[in-house]
Amino acid sequence: MDNGLFALPPGADFAARFADGLIARMAGQPPEAMARVRIFANAGRMRREIAAALSARLGDGYLPRLGLVTDLADWPLPGIVPAVPALRRELELAALIADMDRRLPDFAPGSGLFALARSLARLMAEMHDEGVPPEAFERLEIAESHAIHWQRSLAFVRLVARFFDPEAAPVPAARARAVLDALRARWTQAPPQGPMIVVGSTGSRGTTAGFLRLVAGLPQGAVVLPGFDFEMPAALWADLAAGPVPAEDHPQYRAAALLSEMGLGPEAVRPWAPAPEVSRARNRLVSLALRPAPVTDRWRAEGAGLHDLPEGAAGLSLIEAPDPRHEALAIALALRGALAEGRRAALVTPDRVLARRVTAALDRWGLRPDDSAGLPLDLSPPGRLLRHVAGLMGRPLEPEPLLILLKHPLTATGADMRGPHLRLTRELELWMRRRGVAFPAPATLAPWIARDPEVRAPWAAWFLDALAELETAAEASLADHIGLHLRVTEALAAGPGGDVAASGLWAREGGAETRAVLDALAAEADAAGVLAPRQYGDLLGGLLAEGRISAVAEVDPRIVIRGTLEARALSADLVVLGALNEGSWPAPPAPDPWLSRKMRLDLGLTLPERQVGLAAHDFQQAVAAPQVILSRALRDGDSECVPARWLNRLTNLMQGLPDQGGAAALEAMRARGQTWLARARALEAAEIAALPPAARQLAPRPKPCPPLAARPRELPVTTIARLIRDPYAVYAREVLRLRPLDPLRPEPDAGLRGEVLHRIVEMFLRARPETETAETAAARLMATAEEVLETDVAWALPRRLWLARLERLSAGFAADEAARAARGRPVVIEQGGGLDLPGLGFRLTARPDRIDLLNDGRAHVFDYKSGRVPSRKQIDTYDKQLPLTAGLVERGAFGALGVTEVAAVSHVALGGAGGETCHTLTPEELRETWEGLSRLIARYLAPDQGFTARRALMKDTDVSDYDHLSRLGEWEPSDLPRQEDVG
DSSP states (O other): OOOEEEEOOTTSOHHHHHHHHHHHHTTTSOGGGGGGOEEEESSHHHHHHHHHHHHHHHTTSOOOEEEEGGGGGGOOOTTOOOOOOHHHHHHHHHHHHHHHHHHOGGGOOOSOHHHHHHHHHHHHHHHHHHTOOTHHHHTOOOOTTSOHHHHHHHHHHHHGGGGGSTTSOOOHHHHHHHHHHHHHHHHHHSOOSSOEEEESOOOOSHHHHHHHHHHHTSTTEEEEESSOOTTSOHHHHHHHHOSSSOOTTSTTHHHHHHHHHTTOOGGGOEESSOOTTOOHHHHHHHHHHTSOGGGGGGHHHHHTTOTTHHHHHTTEEEEEESSHHHHHHHHHHHHHHHHHTTOOEEEEOSOHHHHHHHHHHHGGGTOOEEETTOEEGGGSHHHHHHHHHHHTTTSOOOHHHHHHHHTSTTTTOSSSOHHHHHHHHHHHHHHHHHHTOSSOOHHHHHHHHHTSHHHHHHHHHHHHHHHHHHHTOOSEEHHHHHHHHHHHHHHHHHOTTOOHHHHTTTTSTTHHHHHHHHHHHHHTGGGSOEEOHHHHHHHHHHHHHHOEEOOOSOOEEEEEEEOSGGGGGOOOSEEEEOOOBTTTSSOOOOOOSSOOHHHHHHHTOOOTHHHHHHHHHHHHHHTTSSEEEEEEESEETTEEOOBOHHHHHHHHHHHTOGGGTHHHHHHHHHHHHHHHHHHHHHHHHHHHHTSOHHHHSOOOOEEEEOOGGGSOSEEEHHHHHHHHHOHHHHIIIIISOOOOOOOSSOOOOHHHHHHHHHHHHHHHHHTOOSSOOHHHHHHHHHHHHHHHHHHHOOOHHHHHHHHHHHHHHHHHHHHHHHHHHHHEEEEEESOOEEEEETTTTEEEEEOOSEEEEETTSOEEEEEEESSOOOOHHHHHHTOOHHHHHHHHHHTTOSTTTOSOOEEEEEEEESSTTOOEEEEOOOHHHHHHHHHHHHHHHHHHTSTTOOOOTTSSOSOTTOOOTTTTTTTTTSSOTTSOOEEEEOO
């Protein structure tokens, strides 16, 4: 077997061509010789593809031993102790970071504790990979221009040097480096007897690159590089590895670095096997487009030699979709089209959102692609349940998270009562919404339980008892947190009197993988210090997010979705490169909280551009497939998207070479892409056309006209303003009997504040003595406020804030109240009254906050406002609450007052600066208001009068509870309403 470096060019079916090359090199040897071959692949996907290719060619013959380059850390060599789990080292680092945070209050890590520990563990693993000892930090000079943050983080990094001690238990990266050193010493004296081949790796990590150099130097060793650019000039290869700052963002930089470290030039790399499917014209075009930015001035000179440019672009299409939705649909159509022609198709993208959109689009034809990413473990049913339970540790129970737990598909599945459980959950939800329950507890839920204690009491006791421990959770050891977490989660899954084994918590999709994460965490729990409940939740959430489970549903192997790294092992007739926008492909480099870019360069660690270069290499390989669709969205939401730098370079190069046919070829690429977009629009149009006619049309501005018998015959004065400004809301509430659901998560909002302030003033007035000073009244007001707030407001902070605001107003309110007491006395306090309108069959009602009988025998109507007080113009125009209440008073609607003349109406502000705004209404104004009411009601009781949506709202931005019902958005407020008989 030939020794040294080999490669396959971009566009080659890597697994198939590697298998062909291996079989050709083993020709003439006995069959069992193949069993002595050891192959190390870069990833599990590559290993599976190579195994399949060899099995297809060798049949029942001997197969080589297949492993992974990452297996180096697990090689059992004498004298090298096994590696400790990476999780254990992360827990140890987290304890160090937490201790530093406690000792240095201004350390301010700015990230979650375990996120910071993971980044530090990655830095330490990289130091092992690149052979950077901790002593290198001592030689690192901190420039005055470096921020104090970098100086402090560097000081902390120096503290972890003890983990590099030879006596310390190694992590996998350290053990892999030790194994590499041992193998180098052993194989120098006694090389392996059988062939050793490393395939698919570019040596992007220091240890891996060292292994590649070691294997390439063996008598029977070989390294097969993926996507090697045989078209790139030798001078450029030398430029890549030269210079003070490595050009790590170039797709061929890792190969250039490997050659430089071995003292070889690109001519030393030989083709592993012929690749007849590769388009050299495409590879030359892409190679020139991806030249480093400083040498793009050579495009014009070297581009003149691209006489086969149209041939290279013939298999390319460019989709420039208006938005991600159309991009996904166009891609789905292209994948389905390839399948209909009997071809294999693949989508390569780092954008998981796009992958899910394409999967959803394919589902309309019953196609389910083979998505290698699978499902994140934290999104699996057990993962979600564990995250929800962990989120409640150390926090008071609220309605929303409680209902999320009760409605989870795994809750109460260990007992034969899933149906009754869901019914009780629905009843509890409606009750909590109507009551505005802020914190469910045995005391707050007692009224609901009392309605059906025989059924509800044991059910409520089950989940309340299970969750009671969570609220009191405090700082504890990791083992204690895990024990509590498992205990509560299993109790919820089991259900009242049920069995967790019957629930399927650990047996259904993702259960075994989720339990394995918890078991691994429990096994290393002694390495962690004391954790707060929130820190435990962050730790578990991060571990679950890293896990994946394979799709359990049946998939179609002819359509695959792959990540960018897997493009090396891709074998497909049509390849779609999706989400080719900056920020997606390539993704922005992850921030390093420990070292700046300059510090990394001085230490010899990898630069952030390395990930960009690896992504560029993946792009160069994938774009060389026989048929390729390059796809991107022009906009995402309100933002314009920037094309990926490689796509930008490719289109700019082609546009700048009109004499070689580049501009025409680019237009042809766009035209082919537009074909898929046109088909996507046609598909949507056809689906819309298949809908019933009513569903295809935009809704007009509604003006429903219900039967007279269904129209409201009684309204309160507070609804008259709504009848004037938004009649449709009155129709929906009074005719359709639709009421907005109260929020699931009640908040101390303006509505609650208004209710509480009204109750405070009501209790204050009812308990008012005959005589009291202003100081005594202010003190009594505050005492009443404290009592009401303690009873009616469940949140401590709003209680204190509202009490403080009321205290600022209390002296002024007490003084005003003394003045009001001198003028008269309250006769009506929060009491209802009403009056029938003659000849209309309609009753107007009111429940005024307060009506005083003045010393002169007249009445004064008051309304308390916690928000903005309406102006006189608003009162005259539509806010008729006080004038109409005054009209009811003058017509004897309130029995305690009889028929009484109204002297004035007032708004009393309970917010802002406080104070009273008094309005005097003349008899003519009151009569005109009453007559206007009669005309208004008579009009809405006429059979030809409809209820217009948003008839005269103050602003177009005002929100109605029934905007979604009127389908606002399909019509504009300037549209004329269309009346329609209903009911």
